[in-house]
Amino acid sequence: MCVDALANKNNREQYTVEDKRNIYAMLLARNGECGRLKDGVLDSVVRDGNCSRRCVSRIWKETKTGGGVNSIKNNLKLKTGRKKMSLDIEALEAIPPGERTTIRQVAAGLNMSKSTVHHRLKEKVTRRVSNELKPSLTEANKKARVAYCLDNLEPSSLEDNPTFKDSFNKVHLDEKIFYRTRKTQKMYLSHREEAPKRECKHKNHIQQIMFLSAMARPRYDSQGNCVFDGKIGVWAFVDWVQAQKKSANRGRGEWELKPSSSVDKNKSREYIVQYVLPAIKEKWPESDRWNTVYIQQDNARTHVLANDPIFAMEAAKGGWDIRIVNQPPNSPDCNILDQACMREIIKHKGSMHYDTPHMKKKNIRE
Template identity: 40%
Template sequence: MPLNIDLNIPLDDVNTSNNLPNMPLNIDLNAPPNIDLSSSIEEEDHIVERNDTHNVVQTFPKKRCFLDNSQWDTIFQVLINSSVDGKIKRGVVKQLAFFYQVSIDVIYRIWKRAKESGVVSHKKTKNYGQKRVELDIEKMRNLPLVKRSTIRSLAFALETSPRKIGECLKKGILRRHSSALKPHMTEDNMKSRLKFCLSMLEESNISYDPKFQSMYNIVHIDEKWFYMTQKNKNYYLLSNEDEPYRSCKNKNFIMKVMFLVAVARPRFDNEGNETWSGKIGVFPLVDKVPAKRSSVNRPSGTLETKPITSITKEVSRMFLINKVLPAIKEKWPREYASEPIYIQQDNAPCHVSINNEEFLLAASEGGFDIRLICQPPNSPDLNILDLGFFSAIQALQQKNATKTVDELIQVVQNSYDAFSSVDSNKIFLTLQSCMIEIMKVRGSNNYKIPHIKKDVMLRQAILPAQLNCEKKLVEEVIECLQN
């Protein structure tokens, strides 16, 4: 028999105590089983009781729980049965809230709505809220890359909102990728790269256990422009801080200086202590020129540092013979001075030929055996300077503001000196791993630089000086070159 109560009448005017004892309750099967309404709230250690039952601090899961209409009806029936003169017994609301994992405000809202309107149900339909539009992300495969360069253009091509694309990025469905232009490879270029990689393997064990050379006797040289400043720079400012103002006469002609950098592989003892940094030197390609006119900064005739803007073979030979060779002979470890030393350069037209007589004569002085070798054409990834050394010291250089050529030269020199020999040694290992990948793709430059966890091996003191190469891979490369 259902409860015969007019819910529009205030509960204070209804004598529920005379009607409830002998009446069966119309309780749904979803009602909480065996709820002990007489239990004290002190038994629940996750609820903190205060004097006012409306000011109770409860801890529930962060995920919000929604009750359906049958649960609303069950809760109301329990509240009716546990009320006396329209007042709910102490602790019932808290126990219901704990059982259904909702706030006590939800229980009070059900009680209030039933008293005011007589309707024990929420106002939500079965399917409520904004309908989710499924995004067919596989359509991206047929889109040209030029339409995927920004979130907005991709969203427009997929006929969706940028917010949807952002959600896919957060979930890992999409990923950002920076595509860099790489040198074009011809068949001859790829074969030259394969031959160069094979030449870097130790000849003694190439037939049974291929392993790369230690590369301690190779000096990598190359030139790079260093700019006084960048066209665009990012800064972090306070909310009320003025934005910096930067200007120049022509941003296409920012002051720059070319540097010739020479680096060999650093050496360490068995305990990992550095015995030689491998840094030969960084040489600015500049001239000291007397000023033709007087100015507010200096009188005429004062020597000024001017960058050499045209790099010719004569300039390259002069710096190689007068700067690089003396630095190698001065800084090279004496216990290894009798071994051949190779200077690796790229194939720029301004570079010195490997058979240049002036170079050969200067290289043989002092009992040294210094030779020139050239890396394969279009292969900056086979020189440690282009592979990572230049970008590292440039990042250090850009942290300092410079206004003159002399200041720029000093900052680049300081950045070169500050670069860690440990990091320089890791670049040589990266070079060996790149050679393995080059052989896998048969001389192409379409590969990803592998991560071999050098920092982890360094912390565990197991960082190798040479990487092994698979015997099968070497055999396949040799067969490829023979065909």
């Protein structure tokens, strides 16, 4: 008939007129017309009627002071207060996308308050997305992207269940630039601390350094133990230069290590030959020692060509078969770490306009 009185007030069922009259009938049957409830009657009605003591007591008082069973009614009030403002989806879609990048703009375009627009966003009537600017692709670029993804399919699986190659024989090579600091840095301090005093010569020319990283797919044995973590190495692009001026740290003309001012094709070749190739030969699993190893890189102008003679000579030392392969042009999403992206590329016929799929690896591990 009703839920327990200890239930949440907002989620509790309301008593109908029929429920209240049934409770009153139980009270009359057990107490009679006496104006005062006898001992034990209230508790027995609460137990058998599955309702609260306050509800039973209130019904008894109302009927005795208001005229019996005819005084029982439902006092539930209708909805009061300001009415909820709905958001016109068609009006929202009529606003040019470039003019609804903030809640303020959307509110102005719909002639609504910012708080109302924000509430509709929280209720998932609208959604906020990050729109990424992507490289423009020609038809030749799209064909090359699809061909690249198809080449990564396992030939023996094409008829029944197409799957991608395991890519255990590929090393992904890429560069990353890091700045020494940021123009604005957020931090958490106590009330007794002062904010650090940070300085530099010019805020638009913060010192930066580029790193070259090489990694492959990790491998595990039948018991799930990692036998090769795939970490080939990370190297900073630096140069030894002579100091032009005397300072407290060094004298004039002394050699010091500085971040490389520029990285060209010769510098890239130098690092691959001196660092990447020796690291691969040292860390590569012995089980694949005599198989071909592919170093995959993007199509930056400063990268080493696949037929570079110096690289080929150094890569072949020790009987190794190490080759360089390039990703399709304008395709940063085609690295060997994103096989899920390759599926989307095939589905969208080489286009870049697709939602990046999430593998939910954390859930899979759990």
